[in-house]
Amino acid sequence: MTNLTVVELSRLQFALTALYHFLFVPLTLGLSVILAAIETVYVITGKPIYKDMTQFWGKLFGINFALGVATGLTMEFEFGTNWSMYSHFVGDVFGTPLAIEGLMAFFLESTFVGLMIFGWDRLSRPAHLAVTYLVALGSNLSALWILIANGFMQYPVGARFDPDTMRMQFTSLYDLIFSEDAQAKFVHTSIAGFVSAAMFVMGISAYYLLNKRHRAFAARSFRIAALFGLISTLAVITLGDALGRSDYLLQQTKIAAIEGLWHTTKPPYEPWKLVALPDDATQSDVFSIGLPYVLTPLVTHSFTEPIPGIIELEQEARPKIVNGIQAVLALHDYARTRSPEALAAFRKNEDDMGYGLLAQRYAPGQDLAAITKADLPGVVDRTARATIPNVFVEFWSFRIMMALGFAFLAVFAFAAYFSLRNRLERQPWILWLAMLFIPLPVLASEFGWIVAENGRQPWTVFGWLPTFQSASTHSVGYLLFSLIGFALIYTCFIAAELYLMFKYARIGPATGASETPQPAAGPHSADTSGYAEKPWQ
Amino acid sequence: METFIKFVALALILALALFIAVVAGDDGPWYFAWLVGTTMIVLIAAAGAVLLETQSPSGETGSEF
Amino acid sequence: MELYVALKVIWAFLLGVLLTGLAVMVGMDMGVGTMLRFVGRSDLERRAALNAIGPHWDGNQVWFVLGGGAIFAAFPTLYATSFSTFYVVMILLLFSMILRPLAFEYRSKVDASRWRATWDWAFLVSGAVPMFVFGAAFGNVLQGVGFHFTWDGQYFQDESFIWYLLNPFAILCGLMSVALSLYQGGTMLVMRTEQPIAARAERIAVAGGRIAALLFAIGGIWVSLMKGFVFTAPVDPAMAATPLHGPAVARQAGAWLGNFHAHPALWAIPAAGFLGMIAGSLALRAGFAVLGWWLGALAWVGTIFTVGVAMFPFLMPSTTAPAQSLTVWNASGSAYNLTWMLVFALIFTPAIIAYTGWAFRVMRGRVKTDSIAHDEHSY
Numbered sequence: 001m002t003n004l005t006v007v008e009l010s011r012l013q014f015a016l017t018a019l020y021h022f023l024f025v026p027l028t029l030g031l032s033v034i035l036a037a038i039e040t041v042y043v044i045t046g047k048p049i050y051k052d053m054t055q056f057w058g059k060l061f062g063i064n065f066a067l068g069v070a071t072g073l074t075m076e077f078e079f080g081t082n083w084s085m086y087s088h089f090v091g092d093v094f095g096t097p098l099a100i101e102g103l104m105a106f107f108l109e110s111t112f113v114g115l116m117i118f119g120w121d122r123l124s125r126p127a128h129l130a131v132t133y134l135v136a137l138g139s140n141l142s143a144l145w146i147l148i149a150n151g152f153m154q155y156p157v158g159a160r161f162d163p164d165t166m167r168m169q170f171t172s173l174y175d176l177i178f179s180e181d182a183q184a185k186f187v188h189t190s191i192a193g194f195v196s197a198a199m200f201v202m203g204i205s206a207y208y209l210l211n212k213r214h215r216a217f218a219a220r221s222f223r224i225a226a227l228f229g230l231i232s233t234l235a236v237i238t239l240g241d242a243l244g245r246s247d248y249l250l251q252q253t254k255i256a257a258i259e260g261l262w263h264t265t266k267p268p269y270e271p272w273k274l275v276a277l278p279d280d281a282t283q284s285d286v287f288s289i290g291l292p293y294v295l296t297p298l299v300t301h302s303f304t305e306p307i308p309g310i311i312e313l314e315q316e317a318r319p320k321i322v323n324g325i326q327a328v329l330a331l332h333d334y335a336r337t338r339s340p341e342a343l344a345a346f347r348k349n350e351d352d353m354g355y356g357l358l359a360q361r362y363a364p365g366q367d368l369a370a371i372t373k374a375d376l377p378g379v380v381d382r383t384a385r386a387t388i389p390n391v392f393v394e395f396w397s398f399r400i401m402m403a404l405g406f407a408f409l410a411v412f413a414f415a416a417y418f419s420l421r422n423r424l425e426r427q428p429w430i431l432w433l434a435m436l437f438i439p440l441p442v443l444a445s446e447f448g449w450i451v452a453e454n455g456r457q458p459w460t461v462f463g464w465l466p467t468f469q470s471a472s473t474h475s476v477g478y479l480l481f482s483l484i485g486f487a488l489i490y491t492c493f494i495a496a497e498l499y500l501m502f503k504y505a506r507i508g509p510a511t512g513a514s515e516t517p518q519p520a521a522g523p524h525s526a527d528t529s530g531y532a533e534k535p536w537q
Numbered sequence: 538m539e540t541f542i543k544f545v546a547l548a549l550i551l552a553l554a555l556f557i558a559v560v561a562g563d564d565g566p567w568y569f570a571w572l573v574g575t576t577m578i579v580l581i582a583a584a585g586a587v588l589l590e591t592q593s594p595s596g597e598t599g600s601e602f
Numbered sequence: 603m604e605l606y607v608a609l610k611v612i613w614a615f616l617l618g619v620l621l622t623g624l625a626v627m628v629g630m631d632m633g634v635g636t637m638l639r640f641v642g643r644s645d646l647e648r649r650a651a652l653n654a655i656g657p658h659w660d661g662n663q664v665w666f667v668l669g670g671g672a673i674f675a676a677f678p679t680l681y682a683t684s685f686s687t688f689y690v691v692m693i694l695l696l697f698s699m700i701l702r703p704l705a706f707e708y709r710s711k712v713d714a715s716r717w718r719a720t721w722d723w724a725f726l727v728s729g730a731v732p733m734f735v736f737g738a739a740f741g742n743v744l745q746g747v748g749f750h751f752t753w754d755g756q757y758f759q760d761e762s763f764i765w766y767l768l769n770p771f772a773i774l775c776g777l778m779s780v781a782l783s784l785y786q787g788g789t790m791l792v793m794r795t796e797q798p799i800a801a802r803a804e805r806i807a808v809a810g811g812r813i814a815a816l817l818f819a820i821g822g823i824w825v826s827l828m829k830g831f832v833f834t835a836p837v838d839p840a841m842a843a844t845p846l847h848g849p850a851v852a853r854q855a856g857a858w859l860g861n862f863h864a865h866p867a868l869w870a871i872p873a874a875g876f877l878g879m880i881a882g883s884l885a886l887r888a889g890f891a892v893l894g895w896w897l898g899a900l901a902w903v904g905t906i907f908t909v910g911v912a913m914f915p916f917l918m919p920s921t922t923a924p925a926q927s928l929t930v931w932n933a934s935g936s937a938y939n940l941t942w943m944l945v946f947a948l949i950f951t952p953a954i955i956a957y958t959g960w961a962f963r964v965m966r967g968r969v970k971t972d973s974i975a976h977d978e979h980s981y
Contacts, residue, residue, distance in 0.1 A: 066707030080685025091678020111661035
């Protein structure tokens with residue numbers, strides 16, 4: 001019998017370690033690409049200031065990267081240590097992208113990150129530029145394979161459940177890679193990383209401009225980051241819309257929870273709820289303010305298609321639950337007897353098996369065989385209710401993420417405009433705003449993660465494996481041990497990271513050299529704007 | 538000879554780019570969008586910096602940089 | 603031989619290759635971490651030792667990540683069951699492992715002796731503990747682990763975690779693993795650092811090699827006497843990959859020598875391991891550090907493949923439900939999955955070897971102790 005406390009603690013631990021990991025990932029994804037862009041300018045113009053920029057932002061990249069790697073190790077092993085049933089159930093298809101990620105991407109990224117930091121004096125300019133591009137490519141390819149794996153959890157394609165091995169067996173690599181959900185997710189997540197990194201670079205540059213330090217350095221960094229961030233934010237909003245539409249087609253319970261739709265919509269009037277207080281217990285809003293006519297085109301990209309509501313989706317789940325219970329009972333029978341009759345009985349309802357597994361949680365003693373005729377409606381009721389994710393969390397996480405996204409668009413637009421006009425120092429408010437906004441894109445990414453993964457509940461593999469069945473059979477003591485350990489270690493880590501980030505951001509780029517003009521080396525460095533080569537260049 | 542090798546190498550890269558574009562364009566429209574979009578983002582950001590180098594001193598604070 | 607069986611065997615072999623790659627490359631870096639406080643007496647000397655592996659530790663560490671990913675994909679049931687049954691041990695491994703990236707990146711970024719001393723201790727912990735756990739895992743698997751499965755494939759643990767950490771044979775294996783990592787790390791420092799660091803590293807490495815050889819010999823005798831596992835009924839290697847309907851398995855003293863008795867040529871593998879440890883120490887004393895490094899790698903190959911060959915086809919036998927023991931036949935992925943993984947491995951492994959080799963070539967040469975102080979990129 002599954003210990004629900006252990007499941008909840010395992011979820012808590014996974015959520016905390018994943019959210020923590022994701023504090024550092026967006027910056028790695030984006031900053032590697034920004035470094036490549038800056039170094040491109042260095043190689044094109046030959047101006048040493050761009051080399052200083054690459055090295056300075058590269059140093060901050062390194063501080064962040066170390067934590068991304070460290071916390072990523074946890075994620076790679078946590079599926080096995082805490083989610084044994086999940087790993088057994090989908091390892092054949094889910095493990096593969098993780099392994100390919102190591103082979104194709106992480107090796108690339110990690111090998112070349114060493115050369116990127118240590119190889120300045122040992123590589124030619126184009127060779128070093130190529131190394132930087134490979135780091136950027138590697139980190140984004142990493143994200144690609146991880147999100148292909150995540151896409152499988154959201155929308156399981158390319159695999160089928162096999163009653164002989166009791167797990168999902170891989171059937172199509174092509175379907176897995178080109179899954180609609182994986183595609184939209186990767187693009188949205190990767191570009192969200194670009195936005196985070198652009199805000200990071202822009203905010204720290206704004207700090208220098210406000211303090212009138214490293215002005216040549218900061219103006220250039222600000223310009224690159226502002227343009228980088230502006231286009232990325234436009235892209236991230238567009239792609240978020242694509243992801244929403246993909247959810248509408250593939251994960252209806254998620255979209256219903258995001259929009260707080262208790263009932264199926266009536267197009268075209270249906271309002272888009274701007275603010276509301278959804279109450280999961282009563283399945284209604286305490287209050288809500290909406291914009292009429294907006295919701296239908298926003299989600300469905302049409303004026304006529306209805307969006308299924310939560311109460312209707314629960315009704316739709318009921319026959320699946322009844323069938324699923326039959327499927328699981330037949331499967332258990334097949335595991336014992338290996339008889340073709342049992343297998344045939346299972347095949348009849350196999351597509352609904354996941355709903356049967358979900359119903360186990362509400363069966364007497366978690367045993368489906370113990371459900372009497374009298375119990376059945378109650379079990380089905382409670383299971384149907386459980387197929388819907390927490391609406392309050394989903395509704396508000398989504399709105400916070402979205403509001404932040406549009407705020408970034410505004411900040412980047414003004415920043416890019418004033419930077420292009422070279423009027424930044426006359427507009428301290430935009431510099432202040434850029435500085436204060438540094439942590440917000442990462443926060444938005446965290447809310448995005450919550451929308452995606454809370455919206456997947458109650459499943460680990462959507463429609464196939466419920467979360468409560470996925471966890472390892474640990475004792476509560478084990479979980480407390482690891483949770484307390486992670487909390488202590490990760491707290492020390494973030495303290496050390498922030499300390500170093502602030503320290504190096506305050507120190508700024510290698511100082512002093514810019515004040516003493518010297519003839520510059522390099523083929524194209526006609527004008528160095530009073531900027532000197534470093535002795536180690 | 539060296540020019541020729543460079544020419545062949547660039548031609549191969551072009552062919553690969555076209556191949557990726559055709560496959561990705563058909564089956565992975567969003568992947569394709571990412572490839573094109575990221576390239577564009579990098580180029581525009583880089584162009585912004587190059588523009589800053591050429592912006593005339595008549596710009597309000599341009600000469601100071 | 604049926605295709606699926608061939609794939610299973612190939613992936614069992616590749617698992618061995620991965621574990622060896624992990625042991626050689628990550629073990630080397632961890633060896634350096636463990637001995638850091640002893641080979642470097644001053645801060646600059648310690649930094650020199652760190653920078654000898656500085657450009658490469660990150661790439662090397664991917665062996666560890668790749669090992670996790672490959673077990674997950676190629677042997678899903680093994681991944682699910684072993685990581686969960688060894689939970690407390692694995693978490694200790696993780697806690698110590700994750701200190702290392704930060705220790706590298708953060709240690710020398712603050713110029714305060716307490717800060718740096720703290721990270722030096724972190725290097726010791728994050729070098730010695732993971733290597734000990736790595737070796738102890740082999741020890742535990744050789745003795746069998748207490749677990750069983752229910753009908754739906756969920757595992758249940760049947761013994762206490764304290765046993766996995768504290769049983770004498772696992773301790774022996776763990777210590778041997780630490781000794782070999784000290785050998786490998788010391789050899790790297792001999793190649794890449796100046797005196798007096800190199801001389802100190804050489805002493806530690808030679809001692810590590812000798813202790814490893816001694817422990818390997820004791821371990822060999824121990825294994826030949828302990829209860830191994832053996833099939834008592836014929837087994838179909840092409841079976842569907844599930845431990846739920848396994849054939850009968852018995853525990854017998856000396857069973858782990860069965861494969862060696864059947865194929866005497868296999869004795870070459872433990873012999874190669876011995877040769878690596880003993881000849882490696884000699885080569886190092888004679889000043890052939892590069893040869894010593896490769897002999898160290900040979901020692902790892904010999905050790906890990908000795909365990910693999912002795913146990914084949916068992917991966918993680920169960921003491922409490924022997925019929926549900928995990929084997930190469932019943933814990934692997936599907937044929938489709940193993941095929942695609944093989945395709946990716948064949949494409950990318952040569953590329954990885956090529957660019958890792960290139961990276962080492964670019965960064966070749968000794969780390970100059972006095973230049974570190976001026977180079978702001980160094981660790």
